[in-house]
Structure formats: C-alpha cells, structure tokens
Amino acid sequence: MAKELMTRAQDYSQWYNDLIIKGDLADYSAVRGCMVIKPYGYALWENMQQTLDKMFKDTGHQNAYFPLFVPKSLFEAEEKNAEGFAKECAIVTHYRLKTDPNNKGKLMVDPEAKLEEELIVRPTSEAIIWNTYKTWIQSYRDLPILVNQWANVVRWEMRTRLFLRTAEFLWQEGHTAHATKEEAIAETEMILDLYADFAENWMAMPVIKGVKTPNERFAGAEDTYCIEALMQDGKALQAGTSHFLGQNFAKAFDVKFSDKNNQLDYVWATSWGVSTRLIGGLVMTHSDDQGLMLPPKIAPLQVVIVPIYKGEEQKALIDVKVKEFVQSFKAAGIRVKYDDSDNQRPGWKFAEYELKGVPVRIAIGARDLENNQVEIARRDTKEKSSVSMDGLTNTVTALLEEIQTNLFERAKQYRDEHITKADTWDEFVKILDTKAGFVSAHWDGSADTEEKIKELSKATIRCIPLNNEQEAGTCILTGNPSTQRVLFARAY
Amino acid sequence: MAKELMTRAQDYSQWYNDLIIKGDLADYSAVRGCMVIKPYGYALWENMQQTLDKMFKDTGHQNAYFPLFVPKSLFEAEEKNAEGFAKECAIVTHYRLKTDPNNKGKLMVDPEAKLEEELIVRPTSEAIIWNTYKTWIQSYRDLPILVNQWANVVRWEMRTRLFLRTAEFLWQEGHTAHATKEEAIAETEMILDLYADFAENWMAMPVIKGVKTPNERFAGAEDTYCIEALMQDGKALQAGTSHFLGQNFAKAFDVKFSDKNNQLDYVWATSWGVSTRLIGGLVMTHSDDQGLMLPPKIAPLQVVIVPIYKGEEQKALIDVKVKEFVQSFKAAGIRVKYDDSDNQRPGWKFAEYELKGVPVRIAIGARDLENNQVEIARRDTKEKSSVSMDGLTNTVTALLEEIQTNLFERAKQYRDEHITKADTWDEFVKILDTKAGFVSAHWDGSADTEEKIKELSKATIRCIPLNNEQEAGTCILTGNPSTQRVLFARAY
Numbered sequence: 014m015a016k017e018l019m020t021r022a023q024d025y026s027q028w029y030n031d032l033i034i035k036g037d038l039a040d041y042s043a044v045r046g047c048m049v050i051k052p053y054g055y056a057l058w059e060n061m062q063q064t065l066d067k068m069f070k071d072t073g074h075q076n077a078y079f080p081l082f083v084p085k086s087l088f089e090a091e092e093k094n095a096e097g098f099a100k101e102c103a104i105v106t107h108y109r110l111k112t113d114p115n116n117k118g119k120l121m122v123d124p125e126a127k128l129e130e131e132l133i134v135r136p137t138s139e140a141i142i143w144n145t146y147k148t149w150i151q152s153y154r155d156l157p158i159l160v161n162q163w164a165n166v167v168r169w170e171m172r173t174r175l176f177l178r179t180a181e182f183l184w185q186e187g188h189t190a191h192a193t194k195e196e197a198i199a200e201t202e203m204i205l206d207l208y209a210d211f212a213e214n215w216m217a218m219p220v221i222k223g224v225k226t227p228n229e230r231f232a233g234a235e236d237t238y239c240i241e242a243l244m245q246d247g248k249a250l251q252a253g254t255s256h257f258l259g260q261n262f263a264k265a266f267d268v269k270f271s272d273k274n275n276q277l278d279y280v281w282a283t284s285w286g287v288s289t290r291l292i293g294g295l296v297m298t299h300s301d302d303q304g305l306m307l308p309p310k311i312a313p314l315q316v317v318i319v320p321i322y323k324g325e326e327q328k329a330l331i332d333v334k335v336k337e338f339v340q341s342f343k344a345a346g347i348r349v350k351y352d353d354s355d356n357q358r359p360g361w362k363f364a365e366y367e368l369k370g371v372p373v374r375i376a377i378g379a380r381d382l383e384n385n386q387v388e389i390a391r392r393d394t395k396e397k398s399s400v401s402m403d404g405l406t407n408t409v410t411a412l413l414e415e416i417q418t419n420l421f422e423r424a425k426q427y428r429d430e431h432i433t434k435a436d437t438w439d440e441f442v443k444i445l446d447t448k449a450g451f452v453s454a455h456w457d458g459s460a461d462t463e464e465k466i467k468e469l470s471k472a473t474i475r476c477i478p479l480n481n482e483q484e485a486g487t488c489i490l491t492g493n494p495s496t497q498r499v500l501f502a503r504a505y
Numbered sequence: 506m507a508k509e510l511m512t513r514a515q516d517y518s519q520w521y522n523d524l525i526i527k528g529d530l531a532d533y534s535a536v537r538g539c540m541v542i543k544p545y546g547y548a549l550w551e552n553m554q555q556t557l558d559k560m561f562k563d564t565g566h567q568n569a570y571f572p573l574f575v576p577k578s579l580f581e582a583e584e585k586n587a588e589g590f591a592k593e594c595a596i597v598t599h600y601r602l603k604t605d606p607n608n609k610g611k612l613m614v615d616p617e618a619k620l621e622e623e624l625i626v627r628p629t630s631e632a633i634i635w636n637t638y639k640t641w642i643q644s645y646r647d648l649p650i651l652v653n654q655w656a657n658v659v660r661w662e663m664r665t666r667l668f669l670r671t672a673e674f675l676w677q678e679g680h681t682a683h684a685t686k687e688e689a690i691a692e693t694e695m696i697l698d699l700y701a702d703f704a705e706n707w708m709a710m711p712v713i714k715g716v717k718t719p720n721e722r723f724a725g726a727e728d729t730y731c732i733e734a735l736m737q738d739g740k741a742l743q744a745g746t747s748h749f750l751g752q753n754f755a756k757a758f759d760v761k762f763s764d765k766n767n768q769l770d771y772v773w774a775t776s777w778g779v780s781t782r783l784i785g786g787l788v789m790t791h792s793d794d795q796g797l798m799l800p801p802k803i804a805p806l807q808v809v810i811v812p813i814y815k816g817e818e819q820k821a822l823i824d825v826k827v828k829e830f831v832q833s834f835k836a837a838g839i840r841v842k843y844d845d846s847d848n849q850r851p852g853w854k855f856a857e858y859e860l861k862g863v864p865v866r867i868a869i870g871a872r873d874l875e876n877n878q879v880e881i882a883r884r885d886t887k888e889k890s891s892v893s894m895d896g897l898t899n900t901v902t903a904l905l906e907e908i909q910t911n912l913f914e915r916a917k918q919y920r921d922e923h924i925t926k927a928d929t930w931d932e933f934v935k936i937l938d939t940k941a942g943f944v945s946a947h948w949d950g951s952a953d954t955e956e957k958i959k960e961l962s963k964a965t966i967r968c969i970p971l972n973n974e975q976e977a978g979t980c981i982l983t984g985n986p987s988t989q990r991v992l993f994a995r996a997y
Contacts, residue, residue, distance in 0.1 A: 040637070042571070042572045042633070042637065043572075043576055043636050043637075044572040044574045044575070044576060044624065044633070047572035047573070047574060048572070049569070049570070049571050049572065049637050050569055050570040050571075051569055052567035052568065052569045052652060055567070055568050055569045055570055056567065058570075059568065075547070075548065076544065076547050076548070077541070077542055077543055077544045077547045078541070078542040078547055078550075078675065079534070079541050079542075080534045080535075080536045080539035080540070080541065080673055081539070081626075081657055081659065081673050082536045082539060082595075082673070083536075084535055084536060085602075085612060088602075088612070089610070089611055089612045092610065095602075095612060099601070099602040099603065099604075099612055100601050100602070100603075101600070102600070102601070102602060103574075103597045103599075103600055103624070104597060104598065104599040104600065104601075104602065104614055105595045105597050105598075105626065106596065106597075106598045106599065106614065107596040107598060108594070108595055108596065108661040109592050109593070109596075109661065110577075110580075110587075110591040110592070110594060110596065110625070111591065111592075112591075118581070118584065119581055120577060120580070120581045120587060120591055122596055122598065122623055131614055132536065132595070133602070134597065134626070141534070141535065141536070144535050145532070145534065145535075145541050148532070154848065160544060165573055165656075165657065167573065169600040169601065181572055181573050183570065356646065
C-alpha cells in the first residue's frame with residue numbers, strides 16, 4: 014500500500030481525517046480551525062461550484078459581491094441573528110501594526126490605530142446585504158432581487174473538523190428580496206428542491222427534505238428548510254439550508270417598497286446556502302477503507318490510464334494507443350489522465366488512485382495490445398474486467414453513468430435501511446446506540462421536550478419531513494399526544 | 506437622458522465615479538473603503554476570471570485555497586514583506602461579542618475573548634502559503650508547485666477609489682515554487698506575457714511590459730515585472746505584477762528541497778496577481794461622456810435588442826422575428842438580451858445601454874420588418890446603420906470583432922501618442938503638467954534621484970520597459986550619466 018489508512022471499524026473519525034489529508038483534499042493550517050484546500054480538493058469544489066452556479070443562473074439569479082466586514086452597529090441590528098452569531102465571530106479592532114520597540118524584528122498592534130467601530134468578519138451576510146438593499150429598493154419594480162454570492166465566511170467554532178466544521182469556510186449565500194410573502198416562500202422551496210437535486214443527482218448523496226423545528230432555525234429566520242443526509246457511521250449531516258426570513262431583516266434595516274397601489278410595505282426575504290461542508294458529506298457518504306470514492310459527475314478526474322510495460326519499446330507502443338484513447342475521451346467530455354510517470358510502479362499507482370477515488374482505472378499492457386483489449390477497474394465495486402478497445406469511449410461513458418447511479422442507489426439503500434421507527438424511549442435510545450441513523454418518532458411539539466431529548470440522548474430533531482404523514486401518537490419522552498413523527502439523529 | 510453624468514472635461518474623477526455607480530458596476534458600502542460589486546459589475550469580473558482561469562490552467566496551474574488569516578508570527582517572518590504591509594492591515598484581536606450590560610440591545614467585544622496571537626487579514630498570502638509549502642516540499646520531485654488562488658484581500662488604504670483602490674478587493678494570486686532560479690524567472694516572465702495578452706486581447710487595453718525599479722518593487726521581491734496601462738487623463742495604471750521572489754520566502758520559512766544529487770537548497774519562488782482594479786482600468790481606457798464602453802470579448806451583454814412599436818399587434822410581429830434572432834445569436838455564442846420591458850421608452854433604453862457600455866444595440870420597428878432590415882448602433886463609434894435581416898448573426902459576429910479591434914487600436918493610438926521624450930527637467934515637468942502620459946527620460950539609476958523626482962513632480966518611474974533600448978544620456982534631474990531612458994508618469 015502506498016499510504017496507510019485507518020479503517021472505519023478501528024477509528025471512524027481518524028479514517029475520515031486520513032482520507033481528507035492523504036487523499037490530498039485538504040490539510041490543516043497554521044491558523045486555528047482554518048484549513049488549506051489543496052488543488053485536488055479545490056478542483057472538486059470548482060466542479061460543485063460550476064454546477065450549482067449554473068443552476069442558480071438558470072433559475073434567474075445573478076452573482077454579486079458584498080464586503081467581508083460588517084460594522085458592529087449593523088451586525089447587531091437584527092437582534093436574533095446577532096445573538097445567534099455573537100459568540101463565534103472574529104472581530105477586527107485595529108488597522109495597523111508597528112515595530113515592537115521591546116522586541117527587535119517583531120511587530121505589535123499599534124494601539125493608536127484602533128477602529129472607532131469594530132468590524133465583524135462576516136459569519137453570514139444578511140446584515141451587510143440588507144443594509145445595501147435598502148438603497149436598491151424603492152418600488153415593486155425593483156423586486157424581486159435574486160442575488161447570490163460566492164464567498165468565505167468565518168465562524169469561530171471551538172471544535173473543528175476538516176470541511177465539516179472549520180472556522181473559515183467557503184460557501185455560496187443567496188439573498189433574495191420579494192414583494193410578497195408567497196413569492197418569498199416559493200423561492201425558499203424552489204431552492205430547497207434545487208439543493209436536493211444537486212445533492213442527489215450530482216453528489217449521489219440521498220437527502221431528506223424537511224423543515225427545522227423553531228429551536229434549530231437559522232437565527233433570524235421564520236422558517237428554515239433543510240436537506241439532511243446520512244453518513245456511514247449513522248450520523249446525520251445538515252447539507253444545505255434555505256431560510257424564509259419573513260420581514261425580519263427588512264424591519265431591522267428599514268427596507269420598504271411601494272406596491273402597485275402606492276402602499277408602503279416591508280420587503281420579504283429569503284437566504285440560503287451550501288458550503289465546503291458538502292465535501293465532508295460526500296467523503297462520508299461514499300468512501301471505503303481503501304479511500305475516497307468520487308461520483309463521476311463531479312470527480313476532478315474521471316478516468317486514469319496506467320501503462321504496464323517492460324522496456325521503452327513496449328512503452329512506445331502503449332503510448333500510441335493511449336494517445337488515441339485520451340483524445341477520444343476528451344472529445345467526449347471525459348476528464349482523463351494518462352499517468353505514465355516512471356517514478357512509481359503500477360501497483361503503487363493503483364492504490365494511489367483508489368485512495369483518491371478516481372471512478373475508473375484503465376490498465377493497459379503489452380498483452381492487452383495484442384488482444385485488442387484493456388483492463389478496466391471500477392472504484393465503486395472494485396470489479397475488474399477486460400474489455401475490447403473497440404468503442405472504448407462509449408464503454409467508459411456508459412460505465413461512468415453506471416457508477417454514478419450505483420453510488421446513489423447504494424447510499425440510498427443504506428439511508429433507507431437506517432430510518433427506523435421507535436415508539437418508546439427505550440427503543441429510541443437503543444436504536445441510537447446500536448444501529449444509529451435516523452429515528453422516526455413521535456414528539457409532542459414542545460421546545461422543552463426537544464431540549465430534554467437532546468440532553469438525554471445527544472440526538473436532535475433533524476427535520477420534519479416535507480409532506481410528512483399525519484399520524485396520531487404519543488411523544489417518546491413525555492407520552493403527550495403527538496400528530497406526527499419527526500426525524501431524530503445524532504448529527505455532525 | 507436617463508441618468509445625468511459628469512463629463513470628463515468638467516470633473517474627470519467624478520465622471521469616473523458616475524460611470525461606476527450609475528453604470529451599475531459597483532457601489533459604496535457601509536464599511537469604510539469597501540465596495541459592493543453589483544451584479545452587472547460582477548458579471549464583468551466573472552468573464553475576466555473565467556478567461557484568466559483558463560489561461561492559468563492551460564499553462565499548468567491549479568487552484569487552491571489558503572486561510573484568510575495570517576498569524577502575526579508568520580506575517581512578520583519575511584521582514585521586508587512584513588514591513589511593506591504592516592501599516593495597512595486589518596487585525597483580528599478577539600473572537601467573541603457579548604451583550605453590553607450598559608447598553609440594552611447592543612453588543613460589545615468580550616474582553617475575555619482576546620486571542621493569544623493576533624491574526625492579520627491577508628493583504629497578500631506569501632506568508633501563509635510558504636508556511637504551508639514547507640510541508641509540501643521535500644524533494645525536487647515535489648517541484649514545481651504551480652498554484653493559484655482566487656480570493657479577497659484587505660489593505661487598509663487611507664484614500665480609496667471604487668475598484669482602483671479599495672480596502673478589500675478581489676484578486677488572484679499565483680504562488681509558485683521551483684528548483685532553480687532560471688525556472689522561477691521564466692515563470693515570472695511567462696505570467697507577465699500572459700497578463701499582457703489578457704489585457705490587450707481581451708480587455709483591449711494596451712500595456713507596456715517592464716520591470717520596476719528597486720524602490721517600486723513588491724515588498725519581499727527580488728524583481729517585480731509589471732504591465733502598465735495609460736488612462737484617458739494621462740495617468741498611468743499598474744495593471745498587473747509578476748514577482749521573482751528569489752529564495753527570500755524559502756529562507757524566511759525554511760523551505761528546502763533535496764535535488765537530484767541529494768543536495769539541500771532553498772526553493773525559488775514567484776508570485777503574481779491581478780485584481781478587480783483591472784475593472785477601473787477598463788473603465789478609464791474606453792469610456793466616454795455617455796458612459797461605459799465594454800470590449801465585446803468580456804462584456805456581460807454584447808448585444809441588446811430594443812423593439813419600437815405602436816400597439817400590441819406590431820409588438821407581436823416584432824417578437825416573432827426577434828425570437829429567431831435571439832436563438833440564432835445564442836447558438837453563435839453571442840450574449841444577447843431582448844429588452845421589451847414596457848415601463849421605459851426606447852430613447853430611455855438607448856441611453857441606458859449606452860451608459861452600460863453594451864457594444865451593439867439593435868433597434869427593430871414595424872417599418873424595419875417591412876424592409877427586412879434592422880438598425881444597428883455600435884457603442885464605440887456611435888455609428889448607426891440599417892442592415893439586412895439576412896445573415897444578421899454573421900453581421901453581428903463580425904461587428905463585435907471589429908469593435909473589439911477598434912477599441913484596442915484607438916486606445917493604443919492614444920497611448921502611443923502619449924509617450925513623450927523629455928531631455929531636460931523643464932521639458933519633463935511641462936509634459937507632465939500639460940500633455941501628461943508617459944514621459945521617456947534619462948535617469949541616473951539612483952534611488953535618491955528617483956525619490957526626489959517623485960517629490961518634485963509627483964511622477965514615479967512606472968517601469969523600465971523590457972528589451973529597453975540602451976542609449977547614453979544624462980539624468981533629467983541630476984545631469985549624471987545614464988544608460989537608458991525609463992518611463993515616468995503620474996499614476997493611480
């Protein structure tokens with residue numbers, strides 16, 4: 014083996030870190046809680062970005078860019094939002110360093126360069142954006158505003174995990190403004206569908222669409238919709254959220270518009286985002302003890318070709334053939350690499366590309382040339398087979414589609430098998446402690462009960478699924494009457 | 506006129522601001538020195554980004570992402586670099602806000618959440634990146650590293666101008682690591698050519714390639730190469746820089762590699778960047794008193810079609826025809842919009858799209874339908890002509906190319922006419938005060954002289970052009986002997 018990896022059974026958490034770091038997706042940095050996204054990981058993010066960006070634009074959104082900093086007075090304007098983020102934000106207080114008179118060659122913060130008003134490094138941009146929208150919106154003709162931003166944000170988390178929870182992360186945040194409540198809710202729901210489409214059809218990661226309980230809402234939202242995914246250790250991951258913000262931010266920033274009848278009203282708002290956290294979800298949905306497993310549609314590299322040869326003569330013959338394949342693959346839109354580097358043996362390369370999750374590996378040797386065939390190995394099932402060189406591009410294109418489908422189906426089967434009903438508290442706890450996954454259980458609807466369940470079991474209500482079946486029952490904790498089951502899980 | 510604009514002759518600086526703001530490129534924000542990039546401006550930036558990104562990738566570079574923050578101890582490691590940026594950096598000192606006990610509903614910095622080590626918001630990323638490269642590089646096999654980052658950076662400028670000089674700006678920064686000095690210099694020069702190619706062939710902005718004097722070098726560089734453009738007011742604009750960093754950062758961060766003979770040596774480095782500042786340069790290269798003038802290759806919108814009609818019946822007939830054009834244009838890769846909104850008259854729309862710099866405007870009325878023609882107006886020359894509907898897509902494609910070329914040729918002619926030789930101090934000052942532009946003059950090569958010339962004339966040495974003609978002469982200020990002319994200008 015090229016690089017030693019922890020197995021899931023031994024230490025799931027270490028296995029995850031090994032995959033991220035040894036798979037070349039990201040690395041720790043010198044800054045507490047901040048990561049370096051390495052080229053391979055960033056290429057994955059770029060593919061995800063491009064797909065989402067196109068989806069946003071196809072649904073009428075435009076990109077813009079707002080300042081990194083939020084003056085404290087704006088930050089605190091929407092009270093709940095401020096309260097929600099106050100405890101975890103990086104604060105700029107000074108704008109200059111000077112040489113330290115007591116410490117040669119060192120710098121110190123210049124006490125004379127203190128800002129009159131502190132600046133918060135954005136943990137999210139509602140405040141700065143709604144303060145801007147105030148100047149953009151006068152009449153219903155200025156609505157809707159459908160804007161998205163690709164940006165970095167900072168939340169000073171105490172316990173961080175690569176991709177899953179980092180102090181700085183990359184994301185997109187949509188911020189839309191509407192003339193009516195209905196339109197804003199429709200936008201919120203449309204984006205939720207868009208996120209689910211992306212998660213399932215591009216990342217091959219099945220998700221459940223639902224709404225959060227008031228306890229779990231975004232700070233400042235009237236309603237938070239979410240997509241929830243299930244990781245291989247049975248823990249849930251919130252993969253994306255879409256918030257109906259009501260008129261909260263319009264009121265906090267005094268953003269009114271005159272409608273067709275010249276009546277003034279506050280503007281209705283939504284915001285929504287997904288982040289580099291999705292990469293963590295991707296890794297934990299598909300990978301195995303040999304490494305990553307990237308869905309073809311977003312894999313930076315879809316196919317790697319490795320030559321197996323003795324001597325330059327064999328190599329030259331293989332090169333000629335591979336060159337044809339590479340051209341044909343690229344023309345078909347396949348992201349392919351011919352790894353003929355001579356500083357590692359084929360076995361090392363096989364392990365390396367397995368670790369990196371490249372969906373399809375093609376090996377080609379002298380005997381294959383004679384037989385007009387190549388050996389294809391698929392990452393998802395590890396099956397190997399010899400296939401004809403004739404029509405290889407079509408074979409590979411079809412295989413990539415098959416792998417994409419298989420990854421989704423497999424993950425969906427696992428997810429579906431891990432939604433378990435519990436009707437008593439004992440059942441509930443037992444499922445969480447043994448099988449894990451989502452537990453579908455009755456809850457009496459009170460925030461106190463929700464809090465107590467969390468304290469006792471470390472499980473939270475991940476969501477109330479959309480179009481949830483209404484069913485009379487009794488709360489697993491209190492025995493109080495309940496009208497529906499909700500989905501609990503321990504979560505990232 | 507839709508929106509009143511200042512003219513260049515009246516107030517050049519206000520004219521520039523009017524264009525940026527009324528042309529919907531950007532706006533001021535609530536944060537001192539930071540701007541909001543509006544959707545139209547951001548779409549322009551996206552086109553520039555995509556083009557540059559492809560050029561970087563085609564030359565072997567990969568994108569990655571490094572932390573926003575630089576711990577003070579890393580920031581100060583490369584002394585010159587630290588000194589160069591210490592006076593203009595935003596500093597994070599705390600990580601939490603708390604409710605202000607003396608001020609209901611307000612927040613204050615929690616004094617108990619003071620960071621042990623202050624974090625600098627990156628003004629540039631050499632420090633954090635070379636601290637990372639230390640862990641990536643052991644042997645010559647790990648080299649070269651050809652990495653680029655698209656990011657926001659913060660420099661606490663005291664006097665800011667939209668796009669040209671803002672506290673936060675967006676840019677790309679390339680950071681490469683090499684085994685030899687020659688390879689690093691070749692990279693620096695290759696990128697300079699790439700930047701010049703982009704500036705001239707995409708932005709239609711002629712540039713002079715050169716090297717900076719030691720005084721004007723990037724802090725921490727051994728050599729700074731640059732492209733310099735000339736604005737319509739005769740002031741120069743540094744449009745991009747490519748730095749040969751020698752082994753300075755490798756030494757500061759102790760980054761060594763073992764070569765093929767197992768000898769340890771410090772790694773050679775380059776860094777290079779262009780920023781949203783380019784948009785300021787674009788605006789001041791091509792625009793006129795009626796508004797922006799965007800080069801077709803990067804214009805968010807290349808063609809706008811405006812219907813001219815009385816009554817719904819005429820409108821319906823026009824719609825049918827325009828729908829065909831739009832389809833055909835899009836198929837040919839033309840970015841087109843049909844503006845049939847009914848809340849503004851055609852005259853208003855004409856002025857608006859002129860202001861926004863859309864290269865080609867097509868008007869189509871009932872009479873045009875009868876005559877099988879449309880009216881085409883080009884933004885660069887303001888010429889209007891009636892052309893046949895037959896082959897309209899080809900006509901427009903050719904016209905867009907012609908406009909792209911014309912914008913460049915016109916700007917180049919202006920630039921070339923504004924490179925003036927001066928052989929005495931009086932001539933030098935007179936040219937700066939009357940004609941402006943680049944002044945080509947002899948300089949004795951001393952940093953003191955350069956400084957004095959700057960003090961006396963406010964002109965700086967913009968660059969020593971590449972492949973500069975060697976010519977004996979005497980310094981315009983000191984009369985000391987000189988071996989070559991250099992380019993002076995007042996600059997942004």
